[in-house]
Amino acid sequence: MQMAEVKQIEGKNVEMNSQPKSSAIKNEEKEIVVKVKRFSPDKGEWWQEYKLKVDRFTQMTEVLRRIKTEQDPSLSYRAACHMAVCGSCGMKINGAPRLACKTLALELTKEYGSDEITLEPMDLYPRVKDLVVDLEDFYQRMYKVKPRLYPSEEVLEGKAEHRLVPEDQRELWKFAQCIWCGLCVSSCPSVRNDPEFLGPAAHAKGYRFLADPRDTITEERMNILVDSSWRCTYCYQCFNVCPRDIEPVTTIKKTRAWSGKMKDKTKVIETGEKHVNAIADTIRKSGKLLEAEVYLRTYGLAQAMSDMLFMLKSGRMKYALIKEVPVKGLNDIEKVMNGGEQ
Amino acid sequence: MxxxxxxxxxxxxxxxxxxxxxxxxxxxxxxxxxxxxxxxxxxxxxxxxxxxxxxxxxxxxxxxxxxxxxxxxxxxxxxxxxxxxxxxxxxxxxxxxxxxxxxxxxxxxxxxxxxxxxxxxxxxxxxxxxxxxxxxxxxxxxxxxxxxxxxxxxxxxxxxxxxxxxxxxxxxxxxxxxxxxxxxxxxxxxxxxxxxxxxxxxxxxxxxxxxxxxxxxxxxxxxxxxxxxxVQFHPTALYPSDILISEAARGEGAVLINNKGERFMKRYAPNKLDLAPRDIASRSILTEVKEGRGFPGGFVGLDLTHLGPDYIKERLALAYEAAKSFSGIDATVEPIPVRPAQHYYxxxxxxxxxxxxxxxxxxxxxxxxxxxxxxxxxxxxxxxxxxxxxxxxxxxxxxxxxxxxTDKPSSSVENAELEKMLDEAYLFVKSESGVHFGEVQNKLRDVMWEKVGVFREEKGMQEAVKEVKELRQQVTKMYVNDKSKVYNTEFFNALELRNMMDLAIVISSSALNRKESRGAHYRLDYTQRDDENWLKHTISYLRGNTVEIGYKPVKMTKWKPEPRVY
Missing domain, CATH: 3.50.50.60 (FAD/NAD(P)-binding domain)
Structure with a gap:
């Protein structure tokens, strides 16, 4: 059902008789070993090996399809579009969370310097069978952010028309391209440690609507998203694993910037804002991040005192007492901080 | 149930x-x-x-x-x-x-x-x-x-x-x-x-x-x-994943080349060249491959290299990205491997x-x-x-x-009837031996591609009907190796294959029946459109092992048929 075919393309006319430079397509073939971590509720977990020949074009989804149709029909996995738009084939390949379709077998053997490739189910989600995991937790996170546009009644009734400038469209579309594959959530440390954190994909989805000028439930969205956004540690794992490069962490940063508009700030938001302001102030003051001061201002004197006892015990108190000397050219830093000349 | x-x-x-x-x-x-x-x-x-x-x-x-x-x-x-x-x-x-x-x-x-x-x-x-x-x-x-x-x-x-x-x-x-x-x-x-x-x-x-x-x-x-x-076939699907490469590439000046580096469309469409309609381009590519001028694996090259890297990345971003991600080809330095592929029904x-x-x-x-x-x-x-x-x-x-x-149906469904449907499906799991779905599926896909594909003719389609019937027979003896009671994809693949078989027999029989060329249905033995005899819909039923074919008129409002020339 794909479509294509742009008929008229304005612009440059290409000389139709110009000769192509190269005329051959090189290929190579190699036998690889695929080790799959298998699982079924009645048999438990085991590793199974398959050998097959791949060439430079062989996607890991094709590797799986060939194993299933030619060697072992009992292997279970999900795959559909094989072009990285449906988000079905998320798994761990050589330990890293990836889409199987967007991974070429031969390239992988070169990257890792080994002809053996391991396949495992994604982390975090309960296993169902072999490489199939239960994504219910992921879906529930997405539903929490009310993942749909709530346009005005006037627009729905056709009495008014949406306008959206190309710049806004581009910005929103970047974040709207989440394919619900679950890779980012499976590899997010904050998701594991903080039940209140929505996770990267839901934040991308949530922000895409929060920032959409056509949406009407902004305050409700802020209440859902802003607190959670301060629960991310900026580890950038979601940035690394996202097969569509939508940068969930960027949407989390952008969501934090909405904190100022919140009427009732939660403790987490307040602490987060204090932390950010303290960092900015110490940099303004000295050109450096003054850890001890940031800590004191973020958590307050009482908390800092009690933590100090812990630091004394662990022998790390000396770090808190380092006296930092301001850097030269603080004026320039001030300019940068104010978004001026850089 | x-x-x-x-x-x-x-x-x-x-x-x-x-x-x-x-x-x-x-x-x-x-x-x-x-x-x-x-x-x-x-x-x-x-x-x-x-x-x-x-x-x-x-x-x-x-x-x-x-x-x-x-x-x-x-x-x-x-x-x-x-x-x-x-x-x-x-x-x-x-x-x-x-x-x-x-x-x-x-x-x-x-x-x-x-x-x-x-x-x-x-x-x-x-x-x-x-x-x-x-x-x-x-x-x-x-x-x-x-x-x-x-x-x-x-x-x-x-x-x-x-x-x-x-x-x-x-x-x-x-x-x-x-x-x-x-x-x-x-x-x-x-x-x-x-x-x-x-x-x-x-x-x-x-x-x-x-x-x-x-x-x-x-x-x-x-x-x-x-x-x-x-069945619609698109001429430029990426080898071997068959991801679509848009016609925009050829619109921008990309050319199809064979294993000799020849711009072969000169032979098939001297005027339109690489921008010939989908069906002609598909047939030309397959002819090159058939006559030994394709690359090993059965594809030709879609060459963009003469357009220059900046132009390719700016104007043909998707083609460039797809070739890179899914075939490991840098389209700025070597041709994109393409071949025709089924696209739409x-x-x-x-x-x-x-x-x-x-x-x-x-x-x-x-x-x-x-x-x-x-x-x-x-x-x-x-x-x-x-x-x-x-x-x-x-x-x-x-x-x-x-x-x-409409009111609720008056008659209720007998549980026995439902159980029968289930039993038919479970037959595959219960069998202890036979063929598994993968063997039959690969054969079916080959038969349909070779004989009910881009080029069609009487003899090939007769063979296809016969072969599909045999494969359909084999499928009744299919067995499922995996006895697992959770997410048993082998079982569902077997049921999918049963579906594919019921459809394949109808497609191949109906294609054999239509003795003209029209749109995507191209016959080497009847190369022209025949409005006098064939401007009508095929209506096909599957009755056991027989395909029953009838017709329905095409609804015309104000457009009379004319030659399809672009």
């Missing part, structure tokens, strides 16, 4: 299914959507270029819905029902506007209105798009919208068969893939929105999940397919312009699963997304009206 009762069941959660369910649910009826994948994994997500729409006040000033209808009718080589094409054009602007209101991030003009671009076969530009992922954007919008309604989703549930009595549809038997639990979904109306069937062919741009399940379920329930011989469950099937009361169909017929013998680019939404909505509204005027 456990029973769940609904007013309506929609099979399939792609664009047409979700749109139909939206319309039914909106009217307060109890509706369930059953899909073997989670909705956003549906094949609608793979559509790239756009959705055609004539939007008054936001279209070319010279354009009007009549031009749009004409383009569709001519593109379909006059096998299009013209009243259906008129409806498609009339509703196109409205449907694009509705999707925008629901949140689709269409590309914009500087003044904030929806942008527009040209597509193949259009007299004036009318394609609306979201980058090169229009299908994904629309699918996400409508899933997001529908999931906010009171609609029940049964994702990763596999539908086995329709349940019917003498006169009307009674529901569907489906199985939860995770628990393998069968359930009878009782309903007064069933909408088939089950999508296409690319897996029948060795090469296809379709998802792995497109196994033609809906067509086969309908056939087994005694329902006809319309125009089943019409014009045939489908026979319905009228309201989405109603007239073989079985209470049965409806929409999207690629249906044949309205709006695409005739050859679909025009950017008309398939449009069809899913326009006719998805029409069908949903028809179902709502039907439910308002």
């Amino acid at each position: 456990e029973k769940l009762s609904y007013d309506a069941i929609v099979l399939g959660a792609g664009l047409s299914g979700l749109m139909a369910a939206h319309e039914i649910g909106k009217e307060g009826f109890k509706v369930a959507i059953i899909s073997k994948v989670f909705p956003t994994r549906s094949h609608s997500s793979s559509a790239e270029g756009g959705i055609a729409a004539y939007i008054p006040e936001n279209s070319d000033p010279n354009d009007n819905p009549d031009y749009m209808t004409y383009d569709t009718v001519k593109g379909g080589d006059y096998l299009v029902d013209q009243d259906a094409a008129e409806l498609l054009s009339m509703k196109s602007g409205e449907i694009a506007t509705v999707m925008e209101r629901w949140g689709t991030l269409f590309n914009r003009q500087p003044d904030g209105r929806i942008a527009i671009r040209y597509f193949g076969g259009q007299t004036y530009p009318r394609t609306r798009f979201v980058g090169d992922k229009t299908g994904m954007a629309l699918l996400h919008t409508i899933y997001e919208r529908t999931s906010g309604l009171d609609v029940d989703f049964y994702s990763e549930w596999f539908a086995l068969d329709l349940v019917r009595d003498q006169e009307r549809v009674k529901g569907v038997v489906a199985m939860e893939m995770k628990s393998m639990m069968p359930v009878f979904f009782e309903a007064r109306a069933v909408v088939m929105a089950t999508g296409g069937m690319g897996m029948l062919y060795r090469h296809s741009t379709n998802s792995y999940i497109n196994t033609g399940d809906g067509y086969a379920m309908a056939l087994r329930a005694g329902v006809a397919l319309k125009d089943p011989e019409f 014009m045939g489908g469950i026979d319905v009228d312009i309201t989405g109603t099937n007239h073989d079985l009361r209470g049965l409806f169909a929409a999207g690629e699963a249906a044949c309205v017929s709006v695409h005739g013998a050859n679909r025009l680019g950017s008309n398939s997304l449009l069809e899913t939404l326009v006719f998805g909505r029409e069908t949903g509204r028809t179902v709502a009206d039907y439910l308002k005027s």
Whole structure:
């Protein structure tokens, strides 16, 4: 059902008789070993090996399809579009969370310097069978952010028309391209440690609507998203694993910037804002991040005192007492901080 | 067997299914959507270029819905029902506007209105798009919208068969893939929105999940397919993944080359060269490969290198990215490997312009699963997304009206009948030996590709019918190695293969029957269109091992057939 075919393309006319430079397509073939971590509720977990020949074009989804149709029909996995738009084939390949379709077998053997490739189910989600995991937790996170546009009644009734400038469209579309594959959530440390954190994909989805000028439930969205956004540690794992490069962490940063508009700030938001302001102030003051001061201002004197006892015990108190000397050219830093000349 | 009762069941959660369910649910009826994948994994997500729409006040000033209808009718080589094409054009602007209101991030003009671009076969530009992922954007919008309604989703549930009595549809038997639990979904109306069937062919741009399940379920329930011989092939699918490389590449100056470095289109289309129509380009590529001038593996090169890296990355971003990610080819330094691949199925469950099937009361169909017929013998680019939404909505509204005027069925379904369906499916698991699905599936895909593919002729198709019959026989003796009672994909693959077989026999027999060339149906032994004898729809039923073929007239309104010259 794909479509294509742009008929008229304005612009440059290409000389139709110009000769192509190269005329051959090189290929190579190699036998690889695929080790799959298998699982079924009645048999438990085991590793199974398959050998097959791949060439430079062989996607890991094709590797799986060939194993299933030619060697072992009992292997279970999900795959559909094989072009990285449906988000079905998320798994761990050589330990890293990836889409199987967007991974070429031969390239992988070169990257890792080994002809053996391991396949495992994604982390975090309960296993169902072999490489199939239960994504219910992921879906529930997405539903929490009310993942749909709530346009005005006037627009729905056709009495008014949406306008959206190309710049806004581009910005929103970047974040709207989440394919619900679950890779980012499976590899997010904050998701594991903080039940209140929505996770990267839901934040991308949530922000895409929060920032959409056509949406009407902004305050409700802020209440859902802003607190959670301060629960991310900026580890950038979601940035690394996202097969569509939508940068969930960027949407989390952008969501934090909405904190100022919140009427009732939660403790987490307040602490987060204090932390950010303290960092900015110490940099303004000295050109450096003054850890001890940031800590004191973020958590307050009482908390800092009690933590100090812990630091004394662990022998790390000396770090808190380092006296930092301001850097030269603080004026320039001030300019940068104010978004001026850089 | 456990029973769940609904007013309506929609099979399939792609664009047409979700749109139909939206319309039914909106009217307060109890509706369930059953899909073997989670909705956003549906094949609608793979559509790239756009959705055609004539939007008054936001279209070319010279354009009007009549031009749009004409383009569709001519593109379909006059096998299009013209009243259906008129409806498609009339509703196109409205449907694009509705999707925008629901949140689709269409590309914009500087003044904030929806942008527009040209597509193949259009007299004036009318394609609306979201980058090169229009299908994904629309699918996400409508899933997001529908999931906010009171609609029940049964994702990763596999539908086995329709349940019917003498006169009307009674529901569907489906199985939860995770628990393998069968359930009878009782309903007064069933909408088939089950999508296409690319897996029948060795090469296809379709998802792995497109196994033609809906067509086969309908056939087994005694329902006809319309125009089943019409299968569209696209000339430039990326080797070996068969991901579509847009015609835009050739529009920008890319050339097709063989293993000698020759620009071979000179031989086949001396004037149009690489920009010859899809069917001619597909046939030319396969001829080169057949005569030993292809590359090992059976493909030719689509060479962009002379265009220069900056130009390629700016103007042909998708082709460049796809070649890089999925074939490991840097299109700025070497040609992209391409070959023709099955792309779309014009045939489908026979319905009228309201989405109603007239073989079985209470049965409806929409999207690629249906044949309205709006695409005739050859679909025009950017008309398939449009069809899913326009006719998805029409069908949903028809179902709502039907439910308002139809009482609950009086007769109840015998449990024994349901158990029989289940037993037939379980037969494969119970067998201790036989063939497994993979062997048969690969053979079927080869037969269909070689003998009911781009080129067709009497002898080949006779062989195909014979071979498909034999394979279909083998499938009854298929066995499933995996006895697991959770997410047993081998079992579901076996059921998919049963579906593929029921469809394949109908496609090959109907293709053999049509003795002319029209649109995508190209015969070496009858190379001309024959309006005198063949300007009519094929209507095919599957009766056991026999395909029963009849005909229906094509609905003409104001466009008389003329030679299809571009």
